[in-house]
Amino acid sequence: MPQLSTSLVLDLARQQLAQAGIALHVSKKRVKNINFRLKPYALMVSVPMSISASQIAQAVDKRVSWALDNHPQVLARYHHKQTPKPKASTSDSPVLLWGIEQSLRLNHDEKIAYYRQQLTEVNPSLFDKWQPIVGATANEVRLKKMHTRWGSCNTRARRIWLSVYLPAYPIECTEYVIVHELCHLHHANHSKAFWQTVAAAMPDYQQWHNMLAGKTGQLD
Known part of the structure; x- marks a missing residue:
């Protein structure tokens, strides 16, 4: 199999990152080693002044999967810090169910129980x-x-966890998270192949991915 050129390796890495909304920035600095910082x-990526283009491409290529796997947590922590924290309250407030405001007024704990019940009821049909x-x-x-995340998947046990906060958003968001986690049973990381599998199953996934991006599950 022919070896890919240095520029092609870097372009492929840049494309994989871009699919997850990550821009690649490489800069030469007075450093001894290649340093990666995921924001x-x-x-x-900071690289030594004397490093070759092929060394840069190889180093970046090895870090793509790491960046894709960890970026959701980086985003969640960032938005969690940026979002003003509501004061703890036991007072009742309006309830959103599948993105639509209901006539119910529940306190935080009651909302959690309500959302857990709603998600439990729809899960069988959504997974089917x-x-x-x-x-x-x-x-x-x-x-x-x-x-800090909407779902997770233990690939070895084939166990999927879903956030109880999902019913506050349109049901398509829950469907996207289910698709996302099921696709991890094919690909354990967030590689290009993973996102291609997601897109093949749910072509409009980006709309629901973007809707959930940066949300931290705050209800009140």
């Missing part, structure tokens, strides 16, 4: 819908109060 929407499309089946689905 919201950017992978910053998407598992054949993705071509992967989860052995177990659990719900959890997750503030």
